[in-house]
Amino acid sequence: MAFEIEKALAELNQEIEHLPFKAEPQRLYDPIRYILANSGKRVRPLLALIGYYLFDDTYAKAMQPAIGVEMFHNFTLLHDDIMDQAPLRRGIPTVHEKWDENTAILSGDVMLVKVYDRFLGVDPEILPVILQKFNRCAAEVCEGQQYDMNFETSDRVQEADYLEMIRLKTAVLLGFSLEMGALLGGASAGEATLLKEFGENIGVGFQLKDDLLDVYGDQRKFGKQVGGDIIANKKTYLLIKALELAEGEQSEKLNAWMEKKEFDGAEKVREVTGIYNDLNIKHLAETQSNSYFQKGFEALERLPVAVERKKVLFDFAQNLINREK
Amino acid sequence: MAFEIEKALAELNQEIEHLPFKAEPQRLYDPIRYILANSGKRVRPLLALIGYYLFDDTYAKAMQPAIGVEMFHNFTLLHDDIMDQAPLRRGIPTVHEKWDENTAILSGDVMLVKVYDRFLGVDPEILPVILQKFNRCAAEVCEGQQYDMNFETSDRVQEADYLEMIRLKTAVLLGFSLEMGALLGGASAGEATLLKEFGENIGVGFQLKDDLLDVYGDQRKFGKQVGGDIIANKKTYLLIKALELAEGEQSEKLNAWMEKKEFDGAEKVREVTGIYNDLNIKHLAETQSNSYFQKGFEALERLPVAVERKKVLFDFAQNLINREK
Known part of the structure; x- marks a missing residue:
């Protein structure tokens, strides 16, 4: 049986639509339905299903845990959006905007509890290890968000700290x-770890590419305002490297642009991009990003699974990497 | 082996002090240490240990899950305090006051994740049922908080809705x-359910008594300002019953006091208490509270466990009930 992304995605969306949330209290459960219905690309649950498929044909046994992962991801978005005071998410009002902050906090909380319901059907023999790994991962995601917030008020962020944060x-x-998908499908601990390595490295490379696209992306294809990160002084890999490498006059100029309270957005983007260009930042970021992709694909190569089967994952990752928004 | 409350409490506090939270990021994990160190009475984990003790002498196997329950309780306080904008908790600044709201949201989130770590050592055979019951309970606690917030802006709250909320x-x-303690100790489903019934009924009776103490408590023994709920128009059992029973002039008077923006606190407390007295509210609340206590103790009586052993739980509950703050 071949793995069909479109079919798996349709099944995921179908299952998510029928998640058993209570009707009441409405204000508690409506925001969960709202954020889950405004579907993203469902990358994480698809990865879980593909992880399973690498070791076993059907993936029905991975469906509910996969949805748990997607719910957890959306839970983090819901709470992160409060912390970042974001008005929009995927083009529609965020939960704390549409309802209010208290609603967003409490709906998020119950959503996190409901994540754990999705794991209850896991074979009791591996349930503890799946939960232990999930808990660790979930705590790490919170740690990453904390570091990201710390960076906002930090003068100098080191490259290594930034890479660890993302x-x-x-x-x-x-x-x-x-x-998780692999373990549910019967993979050995070693095999599952190779896939984890693949996912993590692709993930870091992916985020670096995102930083690059903000500055060097094609405005017609890029979903957001090109240069938005520059305008907001967002501590991306590009800015962190530039602050590290700039010297003398260049350093003063960069810092001056960062401190300026009133400015023409287009001019700031042009000027800061100019500094990036002078410092060869694009090349550095591309090299860093590609080295993560390479490390990821090397882990996938080492995975002792038939190449035809691994191709699904390889193609899926390549598609993600080549996206330009 | 007899169950010694003081010894169990010391063990709990010892274990809680040594919970394995990371040092970094500080801002994420310090608030968890902070709220857990400012210990309350540890009622819930003690109940878990006693529940275990009813079926098995030692309670080491219940220790970590009991701490999970205590952590969950403190997690709810942490997030509820944001929602209620409470400046103090157990006499010291709340997390969102000492740090800030974002910190309180995110620390709470990771704290909830860490709750689930406490269950990982549970015998895999009963882990799914423990988790399923915990998830249900945790979601219900969130539902209760949502109903409580809904009531704040609701004109007329029904007695039945209030009882369900608490x-x-x-x-x-x-x-x-x-x-949970009982199930971990080897109780049958029926035995565990009797203990759940006991706990829930005592809990509702207890909250009703709390409502009573706010108005009729002895100021010297009561921890808070007597009449604080009246001043704040808090929809307690007493106010809800009074609004239901008051007629004509009395009803107008009560509503007028609730609508008044500027008033002398002592006068409002005296006047509203006067209305409560005229309506016999104290007696109604005591009767309601006692009927829950009685229902709880009846469930405990039906539990087929030696009377000497049940005495620990009986005495513990009686102590809680007789407390005046």
């Missing part, structure tokens, strides 16, 4: 999704 | 603590 905040959940 | 918000976790 690993925690976004990559570990991709790694866990694959690892 | 059952969800506070009683079910007491019931679950006992039920």
Whole structure:
């Protein structure tokens, strides 16, 4: 049986639509239905299903845990959006905007509890190890968010700290999704770890590419305002490297742009991009990003599973990497 | 072996002090240490240990899950305090006051994840049922908090709705603590359910007594300002019953006091208490509270466990009931 992404995605969406949340209290459960219905690309649960498929044909046994991972991801978005005071998520009002902050806090809390319901059908023999790994991953995602918030008010962020932050905040959940799917499908601990490595490395590379696209992306394809990170002084890999490498006049100029309270957005983007160009930041970021992708694909190569089967995962990851928004 | 409350409490506090939270990021894990160190009475984990003791002498196997329940309780306080904008908790600044709201949200989130770590050592054979029951209870606690918030802006709250709200918000976790302890100790499903019934009923009775103490408590023994609920128009059992029973002039007077924006606190407390007295509210609340206590103790009586052993739980509950703050 071949793995069909579109079919799996349709099944996931179908299951998510029928999740058994109570009707009352409405204000508690409606936001959960709302955020889950406004579907993203369902990358994580698809990775979980593919992880399973690498070791066993059907993936029905991985469906509910996969949805748990997707619910957890959406739970983090719901609470992160409060912390970041984000008005929009995937083009529609965030939960704390549509309802209010208290509602967003409490709905998120119950959503996190409901994540754990999705694991209850896991074979009791491996349930403890799945939960232990999930808990660790979930805590790491929170740690990543905390580091990200710390960085906002930190003068100088080191490259290594930034890489660790994005690993925690976004990559570990991709790694866990694959690892969990594999373990549910009967993979050995070693095999599952290779997939986790694949997912984590692709995840970090992916985030670095995201940082790059903000500055060097094609405005027609890129979903957001090109240069948005520059305008907001967001501590991306590019800015962190530039702050590290800039010297003398260049350093002063960069810092001056960061301190300026009133400015023309287009001019700031042009000027800061100019500094990035002078410092060869694009190349550095691409090299870093590609080295993570390579490390990820090497782990996948080492996985002792038939190449035809691994191709599904390889193609799926390549599609993610090549996306331009 | 007899069950010694003081010894169990010391063991619990010892274990809680040594919970394995990371040092970093500090801002994520310090608030968890902070709220857990400012210990309450540890009622819930003690109930879990006693529940275990009813079926098996030692209670080491219940220790970690009992701490999980205590952590969950403190997690709810942490997030509820944000929602209620409470400045103090057990006499010291709340987490969102000492740090900030974002910190309180995120620390709470990771704390909830860490609750589930406490269950990982449970015998895999009963882990799924323990988790399923815990998840249900945890979601119900959130539902209770949501109903409580809904009531704040609701004109008329029905007695039955109020009783259901306090059952969800506070009683079910007491019931679950006992039920979980019993199941871990080898109780049958029926025995565990009797203990859950005991805990839930005592919990509701207890909350009703709390409502009573706010108005009729002895100021010297009561921890808070007597009449605080009246001043704040808090929808307690007393106010809900008074609004239901008051007619004509009395009803107008009560509503006028509730609508007044500027008033002398002592006068409002005296006047509203006067209305309560005229309506015999104290007696109604005491009767309601006692009927829950009685229902609880009846469930305990039906439990087929030696009377000497049940005495520990009976005495513990009586102590809670007779407390005046």
